[in-house]
Amino acid sequence: MRKEKKDTRWMVSVALMAAIIVVLANTPLGMIQLPIIKATTVHIPVIIGAILFGPMAGAVLGGVFGICSLVSNTMAPTLLSFAFSPFMSTTGFAGVAKAVWISVGCRILIGVAAGWLWILLQKLKLNQLIALPITGFVGSMVNTVTVMGSIYFLFAQQYAQAKEVAVSAVWGLIMATVTASGIPEAVAAAILVTALGKILIAAVQRSR
Template structure:
């Protein structure tokens, strides 16, 4: 396959995965009801795209996820939308930049880190039966840790006000979210990336 055809195929594949991200972000399919919480699945095509198409594609897909999140938090704001929408900023231009980092930057990191992690696993010849779920788990945790960690570092006081708690309670609330929501989401991602990734690799190859 010549370079032009390869580039065209790559662009088409990225566009298809972007459509899947947008679909999941705007329909109930983007959430899976677990016994206690709802686990998001929007980051799963980001992880799969990074595995199949590389870190750059993963970053683009992650940014797409982030833009969808930004739009959602702008159109249908919640108590924490100030951390995801630059249009809901309560601290001026600085808040705009912080919100853009959390909504778009952190999500781009999912694809970037996942893509490079997959490249590393390929170089060390890690078995795909292990590499796929591990990549899915870590990719999902990147989302949770980067987003919640950035909220703690950049919006701790606003987060405390939104939750009506003292500033010293913010770290505990962040850790509860990481544990109660992030870990179940990562387990779901590990399973789905392992199952879907194996099939998609066969189709691509």
């Protein structure tokens, strides 16, 4: 009975986090204005969910994030939607598989990486004020590095055509995106995960 109650609580908690992801992904709340760029916040619930409920929850929430990204890039295509929506593929089944990997697979990795990193840091007995920002920063960078890295390795030719540059210039553009967008997003994630995580961890512990 106790195990069933725990499993039900886990499912309800993950469902609530998933609902937050859907809201963020479909409203302006999913972006925060930084001095130079707009940083996404949709991966924040993925990281926090992985911390609170484990790597499996992180994987589920990352999958929800990925599906939202896939749907968004299908319903409102942008210049780079070919890399995120299988329905925008111009290279057949291979392109479909690559797009699903980038939009969904890479986002699942956010939750898995954040969840296992948190477990490791807890075993090392790191203070929450150290472990939370590390997990937030790394989880965010996993998103940026895996997505942009996959675009480089899987869609370099198409990316070059979309940006109207030579293929040789793609690496520089990828690194510029990681530096200009990925790092500020990771810093924002570290701050938000620390602020929200400490409160939510205490709330979850009290409810057990």
